[in-house]
Amino acid sequence: xxxxxxxxxxxxxxxxxxxxxxxxxxxxxxxxxxxxxxxxxxxxxxxxxxxxxxxxxxxxxxxxxxxxxxxxxxxxxxxxxxxxxxxxxxxxxxxxxxxxxxxxxxxxxxxxxxxxxxxxxxxxxxxxxxxxxxxxxxxxxxxxxxxxxxxxxxxxxxxxxxxxxxxxxxxxxxxxxxxxxxxxxxxxxxxxxxxxxxxxxxxxxxxxxxxxxxxxxxxxxxxxxxxxxxxxxxxxxxxxxxxxxxxxxxxxxxxxxxxxxxxxxxxxxxxxxxxxxxxxxxxxxxxxxxxxxxxxxxxxxxxxxxxxxxxxxxxxx
Amino acid sequence: xxxxxxxxxxxxxxxxxxxxxxxxxxxxxxxxxxxxxxxxxxxxxxxxxxxxxxxxxxxxxxxxxxxxxxxxxxxxxxxxxxxxxxxxxxxxxxxxxxxxxxxxxxxxxxxxxxxxxxxxxxxxxxxxxxxxxxxxxxxxxxxxxxxxxxxxxxxxxxxxxxxxxxxxxxxxxxxxxxxxxxxxxxxxxxxxxxxxxxxxxxxxxxxxxxxxxxxxxxxxxxxxxxxxxxxxxxxxxxxxxxxxxxxxxxxxxxxxxxxxxxxxxxxxxxxxxxxxxxxxxxxxxxxxxxxxxxxxxxxxxxxxxxxxxxxxxxxxxxxxxxxxxxxxxxxxxxxxxxxxx
Ligand SMILES: Nc1ncnc2c1ncn2[C@@H]1O[C@H](COP(=O)(O)OP(=O)(O)OP(=O)(O)O)[C@@H](O)[C@H]1O
Ligand SMILES: Nc1ncnc2c1ncn2[C@@H]1O[C@H](COP(=O)(O)OP(=O)(O)OP(=O)(O)O)[C@@H](O)[C@H]1O
Ligand SMILES: [Mg+2]
Ligand SMILES: [Mg+2]
Numbered sequence: 001x002x003x004x005x006x007x008x009x010x011x012x013x014x015x016x017x018x019x020x021x022x023x024x025x026x027x028x029x030x031x032x033x034x035x036x037x038x039x040x041x042x043x044x045x046x047x048x049x050x051x052x053x054x055x056x057x058x059x060x061x062x063x064x065x066x067x068x069x070x071x072x073x074x075x076x077x078x079x080x081x082x083x084x085x086x087x088x089x090x091x092x093x094x095x096x097x098x099x100x101x102x103x104x105x106x107x108x109x110x111x112x113x114x115x116x117x118x119x120x121x122x123x124x125x126x127x128x129x130x131x132x133x134x135x136x137x138x139x140x141x142x143x144x145x146x147x148x149x150x151x152x153x154x155x156x157x158x159x160x161x162x163x164x165x166x167x168x169x170x171x172x173x174x175x176x177x178x179x180x181x182x183x184x185x186x187x188x189x190x191x192x193x194x195x196x197x198x199x200x201x202x203x204x205x206x207x208x209x210x211x212x213x214x215x216x217x218x219x220x221x222x223x224x225x226x227x228x229x230x231x232x233x234x235x236x237x238x239x240x241x242x243x244x245x246x247x248x249x250x251x252x253x254x255x256x257x258x259x260x261x262x263x264x265x266x267x268x269x270x271x272x273x274x275x276x277x278x279x280x281x282x283x284x285x286x287x288x289x290x291x292x293x294x295x296x297x298x299x300x301x302x303x304x305x306x307x308x309x310x311x312x313x314x315x316x317x
Numbered sequence: 318x319x320x321x322x323x324x325x326x327x328x329x330x331x332x333x334x335x336x337x338x339x340x341x342x343x344x345x346x347x348x349x350x351x352x353x354x355x356x357x358x359x360x361x362x363x364x365x366x367x368x369x370x371x372x373x374x375x376x377x378x379x380x381x382x383x384x385x386x387x388x389x390x391x392x393x394x395x396x397x398x399x400x401x402x403x404x405x406x407x408x409x410x411x412x413x414x415x416x417x418x419x420x421x422x423x424x425x426x427x428x429x430x431x432x433x434x435x436x437x438x439x440x441x442x443x444x445x446x447x448x449x450x451x452x453x454x455x456x457x458x459x460x461x462x463x464x465x466x467x468x469x470x471x472x473x474x475x476x477x478x479x480x481x482x483x484x485x486x487x488x489x490x491x492x493x494x495x496x497x498x499x500x501x502x503x504x505x506x507x508x509x510x511x512x513x514x515x516x517x518x519x520x521x522x523x524x525x526x527x528x529x530x531x532x533x534x535x536x537x538x539x540x541x542x543x544x545x546x547x548x549x550x551x552x553x554x555x556x557x558x559x560x561x562x563x564x565x566x567x568x569x570x571x572x573x574x575x576x577x578x579x580x581x582x583x584x585x586x587x588x589x590x591x592x593x594x595x596x597x598x599x600x601x602x603x604x605x606x607x608x609x610x611x612x613x614x615x616x617x618x619x620x621x622x623x624x625x626x627x628x629x630x631x632x633x634x635x636x637x638x639x640x641x642x643x644x645x646x647x648x649x650x651x652x653x654x655x656x657x658x
Binding site: 049050156157158186187188189190191192194195198199213214215216217219220221243244253254255256257258259260265267268271272 | 360361475477478505506507508509510511513514532533534535536537538539572573576577578579580581582584587588589590591594595
């Protein structure tokens with residue numbers, strides 16, 4: 001089977017400017033050489049701490065942010081270099097759900113128009129056809145038809161996230177980047193939205209890149225999980241392997257930091273270094289309890305491990 | 318069980334707005350005991366922060382603590398104290414840390430200056446002595462090379478480091494009670510693990526009681542000696558943490574525990590959900606406030622349930638869930654069965 005999405009050597013850097021001449025004085029290497037594959041119908045989970053580049057990666061795939069280098073091959077086409085017109089045609093197959101259900105919905109637009117905007121932009125010109133599609137998708141996400149005539153602020157957080165999901169789904173995309181779709185929600189509402197995402201995956205044969213920082217949520221939703229640290233993927237494997245047999249010391253630390261679990265805690269010292277000046281060699285070495293001399297010199301590649309996983313660590317091979 | 322440090326009885330804190338009266342805190346009873354950690358857990362809008370701010374004397378108009386509310390701290394009644402009297406207690410025996418350390422640190426002063434000011438506000442020491450104490454405190458909360466960090470501004474520090482600064486300010490006066498409102502919610506898991514470990518460690522060293530507010534049941538399992546579950550402005554269940562977490566008696570606690578995703582759940586089954594949404598504090602339901610979402614609800618729930626002691630829990634429910642006692646469980650199932658049909 002060929003991948004629906006293949007990301008190769010993807011880099012997205014943000015220039016840091018300073019001084020009166022706004023000269024570039026450095027680069028924030030938010031995404032710095034990422035390889036990923038997602039099979040049709042698969043959900044790939046993406047975890048990692050704040051600032052490690054998850055959102056930048058997701059947005060670069062959709063070209064909501066322009067990548068600096070690398071390839072994003074979607075359905076056989078490299079979208080990273082596509083011109084605007086052809087990109088627009090692809091975008092109906094590639095959608096995103098944002099973390100912040102409040103900030104991502106225009107407060108002055110009716111819910112029906114928010115959801116239907118993409119239909120109009122993609123050439124569904126008949127009003128009746130649009131209304132029908134809007135009603136259909138609102139029903140699929142569990143909102144009644146009257147929602148179309150109301151404003152976002154009239155809904156609860158969970159309902160607003162449903163509106164965001166309806167907007168992403170209305171064009172019947174193939175791949176959805178779900179960027180922390182439940183992080184802003186309370187537990188009781190979170191499980192409602194997760195169940196909805198799982199049911200819609202079935203119903204519409206969706207493929208997800210599912211970004212979250214809650215490992216239990218990612219584990220539940222994903223077939224495979226990729227772990228990011230400072231702009232790079234450090235480990236990728238099946239959800240089960242990541243949960244039961246994590247190979248990278250960072251993955252192990254992340255798992256053991258989940259509060260309320262009874263197990264030997266690995267408390268990492270220090271903090272994530274700045275993506276402006278990532279450490280030489282392995283980026284995790286400054287916090288790694290196992291770091292050796294080689295880790296400062298040589299950057300480990302994301303190599304296959306006998307277990308079937310891929311891991312970027314000198315000491316796990 | 319140790320002496321109570323803080324006893325809250327029938328606390329009501331209302332916000333009067335043009336849209337109506339928000340009964341944010343509506344009859345809360347809580348006890349925090351010396352040297353122990355009480356976690357107050359509940360969903361967004363349940364009134365946790367309003368409860369904490371009431372204790373701290375930081376409720377501002379349009380908010381108002383209603384007559385009849387009692388907050389007894391260290392033998393003294395706090396409701397009705399003047400701002401000045403409250404300020405004397407606050408920052409000395411009673412300290413608070415907030416969710417977002419950036420908003421509670423002053424951006425225009427270096428952090429060392431702010432710690433020194435906090436020390437000097439309550440202790441008659443020289444600037445020099447306070448500065449030495451500040452360095453000690455920063456080392457205590459795990460800030461590396463504190464002498465160098467003294468003159469950093471808050472925005473130079475990471476979220477985790479800012480929270481450490483807040484904790485060092487809160488602890489500068491050796492408080493008897495530390496109120497912590499979601500102290501790790503804005504932090505990453507690895508940094509959260511550092512801060513939780515620090516708080517446990519400092520409690521062991523300094524012996525203060527902690528009232529910790531969170532919506533994360535994992536954090537509760539990690540930190541709490543005692544737990545109080547808040548729903549719609551009231552405490553619906555309280556007791557020793559281990560008991561409440563393993564043998565919840567209130568249907569809301571039970572549902573909440575089931576709704577939390579845990580590692581290694583089967584993907585073939587949907588997650589358990591709590592149907593519906595939290596009611597509005599503008600008009601709480603007349604009877605049990607959870608009834609509309611409760612799988613065990615029956616006619617009686619149209620009246621407000623009393624708080625009853627069941628086993629070693631306090632619970633505000635007509636039909637406390639009970640799986641440990643055979644008869645209780647049978648009664649419950651029978652009653653629930655009737656209603657469901
Ligand atoms: N438009 C931008 N300009 C400059 N720097 C940026 C920009 N967007 C992101 N960054 C930086 O890139 C890095 C990665 O950010 P990103 O938002 O992708 O992280 P994330 O993993 O999604 O974090 P979070 O979990 O907090 O959402 C961060 O250091 C961030 O400050
Ligand atoms: N200044 C205010 N004016 C009006 N209503 C208020 C005010 N402060 C709080 N409230 C209301 O009181 C209720 C309880 O708020 P509170 O901040 O205590 O909730 P919380 O349990 O801390 O929630 P969260 O988990 O989101 O922090 C909310 O419905 C809120 O809208
Ligand atoms: Mg993000
Ligand atoms: Mg709060």
